[in-house]
Amino acid sequence: KNEVEQSPQNLTAQEGEFITINCSYSVGISALHWLQQHPGGGIVSLFMLSSGKKKHGRLIATINIQEKHSSLHITASHPRDSAVYICAVKVGGAQKLVFGQGTRLTINP
Amino acid sequence: DGGITQSPKYLFRKEGQNVTLSCEQNLNHDAMYWYRQDPGQGLRLIYYSQIVNDFQKGDIAEGYSVSREKKESFPLTVTSAQKNPTAFYLCASSLDHRAGYGYTFGSGTRLTVV
Numbered sequence A: 001k002n003e004v005e006q007s008p009q010n011l012t013a014q015e016g017e018f019i020t021i022n023c024s025y026s027v028g029i030s031a032l033h034w035l036q037q038h039p040g041g042g043i044v045s046l047f048m049l050s051s052g053k054k055k056h057g058r059l060i061a062t063i064n065i066q067e068k069h070s071s072l073h074i075t076a077s078h079p080r081d082s083a084v085y086i087c088a089v090k091v092g093g094a095q096k097l098v099f100g101q102g103t104r105l106t107i108n109p
Numbered sequence B: 001d002g003g004i005t006q007s008p009k010y011l012f013r014k015e016g017q018n019v020t021l022s023c024e025q026n027l028n029h030d031a032m033y034w035y036r037q038d039p040g041q042g043l044r045l046i047y048y049s050q051i052v053n054d055f056q057k058g059d060i061a062e063g064y065s066v067s068r069e070k071k072e073s074f075p076l077t078v079t080s081a082q083k084n085p086t087a088f089y090l091c092a093s094s095l096d097h098r099a100g101y102g103y104t105f106g107s108g109t110r111l112t113v114v
Helices: none
Strands: A004-007 A008-012 A021-027 A029-037 A043-049 A052-056 A059-064 A069-074 A083-091 A095-098 A103-108 B004-007 B010-013 B017-025 B033-038 B044-049 B065-066 B077-078 B089-096 B110-114
Touching: A004 A069, A008 A021, A021 A029, A021 A083, A021 A103, A029 A069, A043 A052, A043 A059, A043 A069, A069 B004, A095 B044, A095 B089, B004 B089, B010 B017, B017 B033, B044 B110
Parallel strands: A008 A103, B010 B110
Antiparallel strands: A004 A021, A021 A069, A029 A043, A029 A083, A052 A059, A059 A069, A083 A095, A083 A103, B004 B017, B017 B077, B033 B044, B033 B089, B065 B077, B089 B110
């Protein structure tokens, strides 16, 4: 079983819908990252969380440390939000990030 | 603007040839990383470097080599010993590898071995 699991693996929705992507992890972490990967391959860091909730524009990220779970929400989704969203965790004092397999989001006009 | 530059974006090589992927950053970050991405899988760590002239193996280092002679540069060589080198390679950097923040990623190099 992977240390970081994302669901769903693929998500297709209509423009304007509220989107939720989930991330569960099985290890102790010091931080959790949400990343966005566009078709060209480059990755952009959206959020880094260690507790609570963060908001940036139409994006909201939450984390529940006790339940080892994080969610990424997109309000009023738009076709330009179509991308792969990746959850990654920094395990305790380890040197590396452990990545989920990604969620491919497609927003249709 | 500060960032990470990976070059080239696409690379084709014949089987058995070594190839070097470039990664340069002007963010003054101490730590740099190389990840490999295969379809349907999460990114996996190949090598990382915390400071100049130091680097450590990641989870899938076999068949790869790196150097860190300058703070700004962390090139990755894919050797002929790498059994399945065709993949998407991403370079990243962070201000402090211990703190878990400040990760910046490059735009990636897609390597195809024919």
